[in-house]
Amino acid sequence: MIKLHDKHFKPFISATEINDAVQRLAVEIANDVGDEIPVFVGILNGSFMVVSDFVKEYPKPCEVTFIKLASYEGVKSTEDIQRLIGLTQDLTGRTVIILEDIIDTGNTLAEVHRIFENEKVKSLKIATLFYKPEAYKKDFKLHYVGIEIPNKFIVGYGLDYNGLGRNLPEIYQIKETQHMTNLVLFGPPGAGKGTQADFLKEKYNLVHISTGDVFRYNIKNETALGMLAKSYMDKGELVPDQVTIDMLNAEVEKNTDANGFIFDGFPRTNTQADALAKLMDSKDSQINAMIALEVDDEILVERLLSRGKTSGRSDDADESIIRNRIAEYYDKTAILKDFYSAQNKYFGVDGVGSIEDITVRLSSVIDGL
Numbered sequence: 001m002i003k004l005h006d007k008h009f010k011p012f013i014s015a016t017e018i019n020d021a022v023q024r025l026a027v028e029i030a031n032d033v034g035d036e037i038p039v040f041v042g043i044l045n046g047s048f049m050v051v052s053d054f055v056k057e058y059p060k061p062c063e064v065t066f067i068k069l070a071s072y073e074g075v076k077s078t079e080d081i082q083r084l085i086g087l088t089q090d091l092t093g094r095t096v097i098i099l100e101d102i103i104d105t106g107n108t109l110a111e112v113h114r115i116f117e118n119e120k121v122k123s124l125k126i127a128t129l130f131y132k133p134e135a136y137k138k139d140f141k142l143h144y145v146g147i148e149i150p151n152k153f154i155v156g157y158g159l160d161y162n163g164l165g166r167n168l169p170e171i172y173q174i175k176e177t178q179h180m181t182n183l184v185l186f187g188p189p190g191a192g193k194g195t196q197a198d199f200l201k202e203k204y205n206l207v208h209i210s211t212g213d214v215f216r217y218n219i220k221n222e223t224a225l226g227m228l229a230k231s232y233m234d235k236g237e238l239v240p241d242q243v244t245i246d247m248l249n250a251e252v253e254k255n256t257d258a259n260g261f262i263f264d265g266f267p268r269t270n271t272q273a274d275a276l277a278k279l280m281d282s283k284d285s286q287i288n289a290m291i292a293l294e295v296d297d298e299i300l301v302e303r304l305l306s307r308g309k310t311s312g313r314s315d316d317a318d319e320s321i322i323r324n325r326i327a328e329y330y331d332k333t334a335i336l337k338d339f340y341s342a343q344n345k346y347f348g349v350d351g352v353g354s355i356e357d358i359t360v361r362l363s364s365v366i367d368g369l
Protein backbone atom coordinates (compact mmCIF):
# COMPACT_ATOMS: atom_id res chain seq x y z
CA MET A 1 0.00 0.00 0.00
CA ILE A 2 1.19 3.54 -0.72
CA LYS A 3 0.03 7.04 0.21
CA LEU A 4 0.09 9.97 -2.21
CA HIS A 5 -1.02 13.28 -0.71
CA ASP A 6 -4.16 12.41 1.32
CA LYS A 7 -5.11 9.16 -0.43
CA HIS A 8 -4.11 5.53 -0.11
CA PHE A 9 -3.52 3.26 -3.08
CA LYS A 10 -3.10 -0.50 -3.32
CA PRO A 11 -1.13 -2.52 -5.89
CA PHE A 12 -3.32 -3.33 -8.88
CA ILE A 13 -1.44 -4.20 -12.11
CA SER A 14 2.13 -5.47 -11.94
CA ALA A 15 5.03 -4.28 -14.10
CA THR A 16 5.06 -7.71 -15.79
CA GLU A 17 1.40 -7.52 -16.74
CA ILE A 18 1.94 -4.01 -18.12
CA ASN A 19 4.94 -5.18 -20.09
CA ASP A 20 2.95 -8.07 -21.59
CA ALA A 21 0.15 -5.74 -22.64
CA VAL A 22 2.57 -3.24 -24.21
CA GLN A 23 4.24 -6.06 -26.15
CA ARG A 24 0.89 -7.36 -27.39
CA LEU A 25 -0.10 -3.89 -28.57
CA ALA A 26 3.22 -3.41 -30.39
CA VAL A 27 2.93 -6.73 -32.24
CA GLU A 28 -0.74 -6.21 -33.13
CA ILE A 29 -0.15 -2.71 -34.47
CA ALA A 30 3.01 -3.69 -36.38
CA ASN A 31 1.05 -6.49 -38.09
CA ASP A 32 -1.77 -4.14 -39.09
CA VAL A 33 0.46 -1.32 -40.32
CA GLY A 34 2.45 -3.50 -42.71
CA ASP A 35 5.18 -1.61 -44.56
CA GLU A 36 4.00 1.88 -43.64
CA ILE A 37 6.15 3.94 -41.32
CA PRO A 38 3.61 5.10 -38.76
CA VAL A 39 3.76 8.21 -36.62
CA PHE A 40 2.95 7.44 -33.01
CA VAL A 41 1.46 10.41 -31.21
CA GLY A 42 1.70 10.24 -27.43
CA ILE A 43 -0.64 12.33 -25.31
CA LEU A 44 1.36 14.04 -22.59
CA ASN A 45 1.85 13.93 -19.72
CA GLY A 46 0.52 10.50 -18.82
CA SER A 47 1.63 8.59 -21.90
CA PHE A 48 5.36 9.24 -21.66
CA MET A 49 6.04 5.85 -20.07
CA VAL A 50 3.87 3.73 -22.32
CA VAL A 51 5.19 5.51 -25.44
CA SER A 52 8.76 4.92 -24.34
CA ASP A 53 8.21 1.21 -23.64
CA PHE A 54 5.97 0.74 -26.66
CA VAL A 55 8.42 2.09 -29.25
CA LYS A 56 11.18 -0.07 -27.76
CA GLU A 57 8.96 -3.09 -28.43
CA TYR A 58 7.87 -1.88 -31.86
CA PRO A 59 9.73 -4.15 -34.27
CA LYS A 60 9.87 -1.86 -37.32
CA PRO A 61 10.79 1.74 -38.18
CA CYS A 62 8.47 4.38 -36.78
CA GLU A 63 8.32 8.05 -35.83
CA VAL A 64 7.25 9.48 -32.49
CA THR A 65 5.80 12.83 -31.53
CA PHE A 66 3.70 14.23 -28.69
CA ILE A 67 0.84 16.57 -28.05
CA LYS A 68 0.13 17.84 -24.58
CA LEU A 69 -3.38 18.00 -23.17
CA ALA A 70 -4.58 18.37 -19.60
CA SER A 71 -7.90 17.13 -18.26
CA TYR A 72 -7.61 15.83 -14.72
CA GLU A 73 -8.13 17.77 -11.55
CA GLY A 74 -7.33 15.61 -8.55
CA VAL A 75 -9.04 12.28 -9.11
CA LYS A 76 -11.77 13.56 -11.50
CA SER A 77 -11.67 13.77 -15.27
CA THR A 78 -13.00 17.20 -16.31
CA GLU A 79 -14.86 18.22 -19.47
CA ASP A 80 -12.53 21.13 -19.90
CA ILE A 81 -9.54 19.89 -21.87
CA GLN A 82 -6.69 22.30 -22.22
CA ARG A 83 -4.54 22.13 -25.32
CA LEU A 84 -1.07 22.91 -23.97
CA ILE A 85 1.07 21.78 -26.94
CA GLY A 86 -0.56 21.03 -30.27
CA LEU A 87 0.77 19.27 -33.35
CA THR A 88 4.22 20.51 -34.26
CA GLN A 89 4.73 18.66 -37.51
CA ASP A 90 2.85 18.18 -40.77
CA LEU A 91 1.20 14.77 -40.80
CA THR A 92 -0.41 15.01 -44.22
CA GLY A 93 -0.70 11.58 -45.83
CA ARG A 94 0.69 9.78 -42.79
CA THR A 95 -0.56 6.76 -40.88
CA VAL A 96 -1.10 8.17 -37.41
CA ILE A 97 -1.62 6.12 -34.29
CA ILE A 98 -2.53 7.90 -31.08
CA LEU A 99 -0.91 6.29 -28.04
CA GLU A 100 -2.87 6.90 -24.87
CA ASP A 101 -2.01 5.71 -21.39
CA ILE A 102 -5.67 5.52 -20.40
CA ILE A 103 -9.08 6.23 -21.86
CA ASP A 104 -11.87 6.75 -19.38
CA THR A 105 -14.61 9.31 -20.18
CA GLY A 106 -13.20 9.88 -23.66
CA ASN A 107 -13.08 13.69 -23.23
CA THR A 108 -9.39 13.86 -24.06
CA LEU A 109 -10.00 11.63 -27.05
CA ALA A 110 -12.68 14.04 -28.30
CA GLU A 111 -10.12 16.83 -28.17
CA VAL A 112 -7.61 14.65 -30.05
CA HIS A 113 -10.18 14.13 -32.80
CA ARG A 114 -10.80 17.89 -32.94
CA ILE A 115 -7.06 18.43 -33.35
CA PHE A 116 -6.96 16.00 -36.28
CA GLU A 117 -10.19 17.21 -37.88
CA ASN A 118 -8.42 19.37 -40.44
CA GLU A 119 -5.25 17.33 -40.79
CA LYS A 120 -5.19 15.35 -43.99
CA VAL A 121 -3.73 12.20 -42.47
CA LYS A 122 -3.98 8.91 -44.34
CA SER A 123 -5.47 7.16 -41.35
CA LEU A 124 -5.98 7.88 -37.66
CA LYS A 125 -6.16 5.05 -35.18
CA ILE A 126 -6.40 5.00 -31.43
CA ALA A 127 -4.38 2.74 -29.14
CA THR A 128 -4.64 2.82 -25.38
CA LEU A 129 -2.88 0.81 -22.71
CA PHE A 130 -5.76 1.04 -20.21
CA TYR A 131 -9.45 1.44 -20.92
CA LYS A 132 -12.36 1.93 -18.52
CA PRO A 133 -15.44 0.69 -20.41
CA GLU A 134 -17.82 1.71 -17.61
CA ALA A 135 -16.64 5.33 -17.77
CA TYR A 136 -16.43 5.73 -21.55
CA LYS A 137 -19.11 8.10 -22.84
CA LYS A 138 -18.07 8.67 -26.47
CA ASP A 139 -18.52 6.80 -29.74
CA PHE A 140 -15.00 7.06 -31.13
CA LYS A 141 -13.67 3.69 -32.06
CA LEU A 142 -10.79 2.36 -29.97
CA HIS A 143 -8.69 0.30 -32.35
CA TYR A 144 -6.22 -1.18 -29.88
CA VAL A 145 -6.81 -1.76 -26.17
CA GLY A 146 -4.19 -3.17 -23.80
CA ILE A 147 -6.04 -3.87 -20.54
CA GLU A 148 -9.66 -3.16 -19.61
CA ILE A 149 -10.00 -1.96 -16.03
CA PRO A 150 -12.90 -1.10 -13.69
CA ASN A 151 -13.94 2.50 -13.21
CA LYS A 152 -11.61 3.27 -10.31
CA PHE A 153 -8.91 5.89 -10.11
CA ILE A 154 -5.41 4.54 -10.75
CA VAL A 155 -1.88 5.92 -10.53
CA GLY A 156 1.56 4.79 -11.63
CA TYR A 157 3.26 4.07 -14.94
CA GLY A 158 2.88 7.68 -16.08
CA LEU A 159 -0.46 8.35 -14.34
CA ASP A 160 -0.54 10.76 -11.43
CA TYR A 161 -2.62 11.95 -8.54
CA ASN A 162 -2.03 15.69 -8.31
CA GLY A 163 1.48 15.36 -9.70
CA LEU A 164 2.60 12.33 -7.72
CA GLY A 165 2.87 8.68 -8.73
CA ARG A 166 3.95 8.96 -12.36
CA ASN A 167 7.30 7.33 -11.66
CA LEU A 168 5.87 4.12 -10.17
CA PRO A 169 6.68 1.15 -12.41
CA GLU A 170 3.36 -0.58 -11.66
CA ILE A 171 -0.27 0.51 -11.41
CA TYR A 172 -1.95 1.23 -8.08
CA GLN A 173 -5.67 1.57 -7.49
CA ILE A 174 -7.29 4.00 -5.09
CA LYS A 175 -8.49 2.63 -1.78
CA GLU A 176 -11.99 3.94 -1.40
CA THR A 177 -13.29 2.44 1.80
CA GLN A 178 -12.91 4.63 4.81
CA HIS A 179 -10.89 3.19 7.65
CA MET A 180 -12.91 0.53 9.43
CA THR A 181 -12.48 -1.06 12.84
CA ASN A 182 -13.37 -4.73 12.68
CA LEU A 183 -13.40 -6.84 15.80
CA VAL A 184 -13.96 -10.51 16.40
CA LEU A 185 -15.52 -11.03 19.79
CA PHE A 186 -14.42 -14.46 20.82
CA GLY A 187 -15.05 -16.95 23.56
CA PRO A 188 -17.03 -20.07 24.37
CA PRO A 189 -20.84 -20.07 24.47
CA GLY A 190 -22.02 -18.14 27.51
CA ALA A 191 -18.87 -15.99 27.75
CA GLY A 192 -20.98 -12.84 27.36
CA LYS A 193 -20.16 -11.92 23.76
CA GLY A 194 -23.69 -10.82 22.88
CA THR A 195 -24.11 -8.76 26.06
CA GLN A 196 -20.79 -6.98 25.57
CA ALA A 197 -21.33 -6.47 21.83
CA ASP A 198 -24.49 -4.49 22.63
CA PHE A 199 -22.45 -1.98 24.63
CA LEU A 200 -19.47 -1.87 22.30
CA LYS A 201 -21.49 -1.32 19.12
CA GLU A 202 -22.99 1.85 20.64
CA LYS A 203 -19.73 3.10 22.06
CA TYR A 204 -17.70 2.62 18.85
CA ASN A 205 -20.51 3.00 16.31
CA LEU A 206 -19.98 -0.47 14.85
CA VAL A 207 -22.38 -2.94 13.27
CA HIS A 208 -22.87 -6.05 15.39
CA ILE A 209 -23.29 -9.31 13.48
CA SER A 210 -24.06 -12.38 15.55
CA THR A 211 -24.28 -15.45 13.34
CA GLY A 212 -26.26 -17.24 16.07
CA ASP A 213 -28.81 -14.38 16.08
CA VAL A 214 -29.08 -14.43 12.29
CA PHE A 215 -29.67 -18.18 12.34
CA ARG A 216 -32.30 -17.81 15.08
CA TYR A 217 -34.03 -15.05 13.08
CA ASN A 218 -34.14 -17.40 10.07
CA ILE A 219 -35.51 -20.23 12.18
CA LYS A 220 -38.23 -17.97 13.56
CA ASN A 221 -39.19 -16.92 10.04
CA GLU A 222 -39.03 -20.52 8.84
CA THR A 223 -36.71 -19.77 5.94
CA ALA A 224 -34.87 -22.55 4.12
CA LEU A 225 -31.63 -21.38 5.76
CA GLY A 226 -33.33 -21.48 9.16
CA MET A 227 -34.62 -25.02 8.64
CA LEU A 228 -31.18 -26.20 7.61
CA ALA A 229 -29.40 -24.47 10.51
CA LYS A 230 -31.92 -25.75 13.08
CA SER A 231 -30.98 -29.38 12.57
CA TYR A 232 -27.40 -28.58 13.63
CA MET A 233 -28.17 -26.02 16.32
CA ASP A 234 -30.60 -28.32 18.10
CA LYS A 235 -27.77 -30.73 18.71
CA GLY A 236 -25.27 -28.02 19.65
CA GLU A 237 -23.24 -28.67 16.49
CA LEU A 238 -21.81 -26.15 14.08
CA VAL A 239 -23.73 -25.28 10.93
CA PRO A 240 -21.64 -26.23 7.84
CA ASP A 241 -19.00 -23.67 6.90
CA GLN A 242 -20.20 -22.72 3.42
CA VAL A 243 -23.75 -22.05 4.63
CA THR A 244 -22.46 -19.85 7.44
CA ILE A 245 -19.92 -18.04 5.28
CA ASP A 246 -22.50 -17.21 2.58
CA MET A 247 -24.83 -15.87 5.21
CA LEU A 248 -22.11 -13.78 6.87
CA ASN A 249 -21.04 -12.31 3.52
CA ALA A 250 -24.63 -11.31 2.81
CA GLU A 251 -24.95 -9.65 6.24
CA VAL A 252 -21.77 -7.64 5.70
CA GLU A 253 -22.93 -6.55 2.24
CA LYS A 254 -26.13 -5.16 3.76
CA ASN A 255 -24.01 -2.61 5.63
CA THR A 256 -21.87 -0.94 3.01
CA ASP A 257 -21.53 2.30 5.01
CA ALA A 258 -20.45 0.69 8.28
CA ASN A 259 -17.58 2.17 10.29
CA GLY A 260 -16.68 -1.40 11.10
CA PHE A 261 -18.11 -4.62 12.47
CA ILE A 262 -18.22 -6.64 15.65
CA PHE A 263 -18.31 -10.29 14.61
CA ASP A 264 -19.85 -12.37 17.35
CA GLY A 265 -19.90 -16.14 16.93
CA PHE A 266 -17.94 -15.89 13.69
CA PRO A 267 -15.42 -17.15 12.69
CA ARG A 268 -15.70 -20.50 14.42
CA THR A 269 -13.41 -22.55 12.16
CA ASN A 270 -10.19 -21.97 10.22
CA THR A 271 -12.15 -22.02 6.95
CA GLN A 272 -14.41 -19.29 8.28
CA ALA A 273 -11.41 -17.25 9.44
CA ASP A 274 -9.87 -17.48 5.95
CA ALA A 275 -13.18 -16.47 4.38
CA LEU A 276 -13.45 -13.50 6.73
CA ALA A 277 -9.93 -12.35 5.87
CA LYS A 278 -10.83 -12.50 2.16
CA LEU A 279 -14.06 -10.60 2.72
CA MET A 280 -12.25 -7.85 4.65
CA ASP A 281 -9.58 -7.69 1.98
CA SER A 282 -12.25 -7.16 -0.68
CA LYS A 283 -13.31 -4.10 1.34
CA ASP A 284 -9.71 -2.82 1.51
CA SER A 285 -9.91 -3.58 5.21
CA GLN A 286 -8.92 -6.20 7.77
CA ILE A 287 -9.74 -7.70 11.14
CA ASN A 288 -8.02 -5.45 13.67
CA ALA A 289 -8.36 -7.70 16.70
CA MET A 290 -9.80 -10.85 18.12
CA ILE A 291 -10.84 -10.09 21.69
CA ALA A 292 -11.55 -13.19 23.70
CA LEU A 293 -13.66 -13.36 26.83
CA GLU A 294 -12.08 -16.00 29.06
CA VAL A 295 -14.46 -17.84 31.39
CA ASP A 296 -14.22 -21.24 33.14
CA ASP A 297 -16.37 -24.06 31.74
CA GLU A 298 -18.38 -24.64 34.91
CA ILE A 299 -19.31 -20.95 35.11
CA LEU A 300 -20.37 -21.14 31.44
CA VAL A 301 -22.68 -24.10 32.09
CA GLU A 302 -24.21 -22.30 35.07
CA ARG A 303 -24.72 -19.08 33.09
CA LEU A 304 -26.27 -20.85 30.09
CA LEU A 305 -28.65 -22.91 32.21
CA SER A 306 -29.81 -19.78 33.98
CA ARG A 307 -30.15 -17.90 30.63
CA GLY A 308 -32.16 -20.87 29.31
CA LYS A 309 -34.88 -20.22 31.92
CA THR A 310 -35.75 -16.93 30.19
CA SER A 311 -34.16 -16.93 26.71
CA GLY A 312 -36.44 -19.55 25.20
CA ARG A 313 -33.38 -20.98 23.44
CA SER A 314 -33.73 -24.75 23.30
CA ASP A 315 -29.94 -25.13 23.10
CA ASP A 316 -29.67 -23.36 26.51
CA ALA A 317 -32.19 -25.62 28.23
CA ASP A 318 -30.39 -28.93 28.20
CA GLU A 319 -27.07 -29.42 30.01
CA SER A 320 -25.85 -32.10 27.59
CA ILE A 321 -26.43 -29.80 24.58
CA ILE A 322 -24.66 -26.97 26.42
CA ARG A 323 -21.68 -29.23 27.12
CA ASN A 324 -21.66 -30.28 23.47
CA ARG A 325 -21.53 -26.62 22.37
CA ILE A 326 -18.61 -26.02 24.72
CA ALA A 327 -16.91 -29.17 23.40
CA GLU A 328 -17.45 -27.95 19.80
CA TYR A 329 -15.80 -24.70 20.83
CA TYR A 330 -12.66 -26.42 22.14
CA ASP A 331 -12.64 -28.92 19.29
CA LYS A 332 -13.13 -26.59 16.33
CA THR A 333 -13.04 -22.95 17.41
CA ALA A 334 -10.41 -22.50 20.12
CA ILE A 335 -7.64 -23.07 17.52
CA LEU A 336 -8.48 -19.66 16.07
CA LYS A 337 -6.58 -18.18 19.00
CA ASP A 338 -3.42 -19.38 17.19
CA PHE A 339 -4.66 -17.99 13.87
CA TYR A 340 -4.98 -14.46 15.24
CA SER A 341 -2.05 -14.73 17.71
CA ALA A 342 0.23 -15.41 14.73
CA GLN A 343 -0.84 -11.99 13.39
CA ASN A 344 -0.44 -10.33 16.84
CA LYS A 345 -4.16 -9.71 16.91
CA TYR A 346 -5.26 -11.87 19.83
CA PHE A 347 -6.25 -10.18 23.09
CA GLY A 348 -7.53 -12.21 26.04
CA VAL A 349 -9.80 -10.50 28.56
CA ASP A 350 -11.05 -11.88 31.88
CA GLY A 351 -14.77 -12.50 31.27
CA VAL A 352 -15.74 -12.95 34.91
CA GLY A 353 -17.04 -9.96 36.89
CA SER A 354 -19.73 -7.33 36.50
CA ILE A 355 -20.95 -6.47 32.98
CA GLU A 356 -19.62 -2.91 33.42
CA ASP A 357 -16.17 -4.07 34.57
CA ILE A 358 -15.87 -6.37 31.57
CA THR A 359 -16.95 -3.57 29.19
CA VAL A 360 -14.17 -1.41 30.66
CA ARG A 361 -11.63 -4.20 30.10
CA LEU A 362 -12.75 -4.67 26.48
CA SER A 363 -12.76 -0.92 25.81
CA SER A 364 -9.21 -0.54 27.01
CA VAL A 365 -8.11 -3.16 24.46
CA ILE A 366 -10.04 -1.45 21.65
CA ASP A 367 -8.75 2.01 22.58
CA GLY A 368 -5.22 0.66 22.50
CA LEU A 369 -5.51 -0.72 18.97
Ligand code: AMP
Pocket residue numbers: 189211212213215232233234236237238239240244264265266267268272325
Ligand atom coordinates in the same frame (compact mmCIF):
# COMPACT_ATOMS: atom_id res chain seq x y z
P1 AMP B 1 -24.44 -18.74 19.33
O1 AMP B 1 -25.64 -17.89 19.41
O2 AMP B 1 -23.22 -17.98 18.81
O3 AMP B 1 -24.13 -19.49 20.59
O4 AMP B 1 -24.73 -19.84 18.19
C1 AMP B 1 -25.77 -20.79 18.34
C2 AMP B 1 -25.60 -21.90 17.32
O5 AMP B 1 -25.67 -21.36 16.00
C3 AMP B 1 -24.29 -22.64 17.38
O6 AMP B 1 -24.27 -23.66 18.36
C4 AMP B 1 -24.21 -23.20 15.97
O7 AMP B 1 -25.05 -24.30 15.80
C5 AMP B 1 -24.79 -22.07 15.14
N1 AMP B 1 -23.70 -21.11 14.73
C6 AMP B 1 -23.57 -19.81 15.08
N2 AMP B 1 -22.49 -19.25 14.51
C7 AMP B 1 -21.92 -20.23 13.78
C8 AMP B 1 -20.75 -20.31 12.97
N3 AMP B 1 -19.93 -19.26 12.83
N4 AMP B 1 -20.47 -21.48 12.38
C9 AMP B 1 -21.27 -22.55 12.50
N5 AMP B 1 -22.35 -22.56 13.27
C10 AMP B 1 -22.69 -21.43 13.92
